[in-house]
Amino acid sequence: MKPTFFIAILLLTLASCKREEDPVLSDRYELRVPPGFPNPNIPADNYISKSRIELGKKLFFDKRLSSDNTISCASCHFPQNAFSDVSPLSVGVQGRIGFRNAPPLFNLAWMPLLMKDGGVPTLELQVHAPISDIAEMDSDILQVIDEIKNDYNDLSLYAYKRPFDTYVLTRALATFQRTLISGESRYDSYIIHGGSLTASELRGKDLFFADSLHCADCHSGFNFTSFNFENNGLSLNHPDTGRARITLLPQDVGKFKVASLRNVEVTAPYMHDGSLGTLEDVIDHYASGGQPHANKSPLITGFSLSNQDKSDLIAFLKTLTDHRFLNNPSFRP
Ligand code: HEC
Ligand code: HEC
Structure with missing residues (x-):
């Protein structure tokens, strides 16, 4: 991804931070912190709720996030493998091969920096990487929103009180991933x-x-x-x-x-x-x-x-x- 593009996205994301009202009672969700774990980092502008998790989970398994509708997040992050990939290097759209092995996804709410080089600070921002990466989903996020918004608008209005857009897509995916907690071995x-x-x-x-x-x-x-x-x-x-x-x-x-x-x-x-x-x-x-x-x-x-x-x-x-x-x-x- 081009650094200028990344900075633009960062500014947009930061500009929209503000404290939210609490969710309605029936939508509240308590994150289960395993014994021995410290308190996780949940951003003040993206509380966890049942509807947000549901929205994020649907997106995680939705292949329409990729340019040719063949690759979802779960195409490289397999649930039965702790959301890691079984191939040494992950394969994206059109058989393109990336340069790293896809890591497992769990306990991400505690991870200070994402990616193997620590290049991404939050789960919300991380979503832009696979969607735009030429060797992963190779998509344009605005086109993706346009293509899928009719299926997500109702849930988006309930969960985030706004129509489905980039803000909602990135936050919902981050929320679902924060619930992937592993501490019961x-x-x-x-x-x-x-x-x-x-x-x-x-x-x-x-x-x-x-x-x-x-x-x-x-x-x-x-x-x-x-x-x-x-x-x-x-x-x-x-x-x-x-x-x-x-x-x-x-x-x-x-x-x-x-x-x-x-x-x-x-x-x-x-x-x-x-x-x-x-x-x-x-x-x-x-x-x-x-x-x-x-x-x-x-x-x-x-x-x-x-x-x-x-x-x-x-x-x-x-x-x-x-x-x-x-x-x-x-x-x-
Ligand atoms: C084509 C394969 C592929 C797809 C599709 C993909 N990922 Fe990944 N993912 C990777 C690879 C490879 C890395 C490691 C990248 C790095 O370290 O630079 C990674 C890293 C991550 C990380 C960082 C984890 C850590 O431990 O630092 C998160 C979070 C993540 N992916 C979430 C997602 C989400 C959400 C989606 C869907 C929007 C997605 N991925 C789609 C291959 C993929
Ligand atoms: C100097 C710090 C250090 C020490 C000591 C160390 N490791 Fe690691 N270990 C790492 C790093 C860094 C990685 C990730 C490397 C990479 O991504 O290429 C890693 C990766 C691994 C992995 C692969 C995990 C994965 O999902 O890819 C295993 C398994 C592992 N270490 C086991 C061990 C064992 C067993 C020992 C003791 C014999 C050990 N490590 C000692 C730093 C260390």
Whole structure:
């Protein structure tokens, strides 16, 4: 997307911020914050309500958002894969291939910066990226509104008290995505309610949190990510410079947002370019110490694990799968 276009959209979006009246009682919706999570960030000018979620969900699965009506958000973000893509690089309209692996979508209400390079500050703004990107939906948002507004006007008037337009489309999609919350894995139940883990999973947990492996130094906190940008030594001269695309700083080359490890069992392939196919490949990568990139984190030092250790570590990672989230009917069309 052209920066001038992006700034124009940003100004339009900011210009329309103002405090809203509360929704009617029957439309109120209480976000369920899992135990151990901090309070989420909900913008003052886009409260969550049932009708807004419904509107956003319809849009998320609507292929008419793309120029040739073949691609919806869910064409790259599959619900059964925690809303991530199973292809290393996502395929958009006319078979065009993008340059990054589509990440899972959950706990986004807590994410300070979106995209693997942190280039987008809010979910409302993020919506413009896939719609206009030539390798994703390649659409003109105003034309999309024109094409679909008759189907959305009534719900829009109820949910946002205005006819369906760009303001409503971006806010409703952001709202639906804020309800994609995952915090009920077996590991959560072990921590919160004293649920049981197998001996192998417990050994894997100790490895994950061990000083020798450093996993939990970056994959830390309630969402198993520090939300920082780090170079984990994946490659030496990758054309995708990551965080440096936004900051233009040489010390940010090859740094990407630390991925959450929740639901990692179903989000393969892994890393920003989908270059690692399995969790075994990921552990072999970290064990090898990675490529000697100038910006590689000092925490990526390499280590050696027995086959038993490796399968224990993977068994632990799989305790982070939240089946209630993956099978939640409210997240399906
Ligand atoms: C053609 C595939 C494709 C389509 C269609 C698509 N996305 Fe994505 N999405 C991606 C990729 C690839 C990324 C990672 C982009 C990056 O990091 O630069 C991404 C990133 C995101 C993120 C940032 C998540 C994070 O962890 O930072 C959000 C939110 C998102 N998409 C929502 C949507 C919504 C909403 C739609 C529909 C309007 C949509 N996507 C359509 C491929 C797609
Ligand atoms: C220096 C910080 C750092 C350390 C230490 C670290 N990681 Fe990562 N990890 C990252 C970053 C950054 C990414 C995302 C890289 C990318 O997008 O290319 C990532 C991605 C991953 C992914 C892929 C997630 C996905 O959805 O693509 C897995 C799995 C993973 N790490 C597991 C581990 C394990 C297991 C350890 C310990 C052996 C570990 N990490 C140690 C920073 C780190």
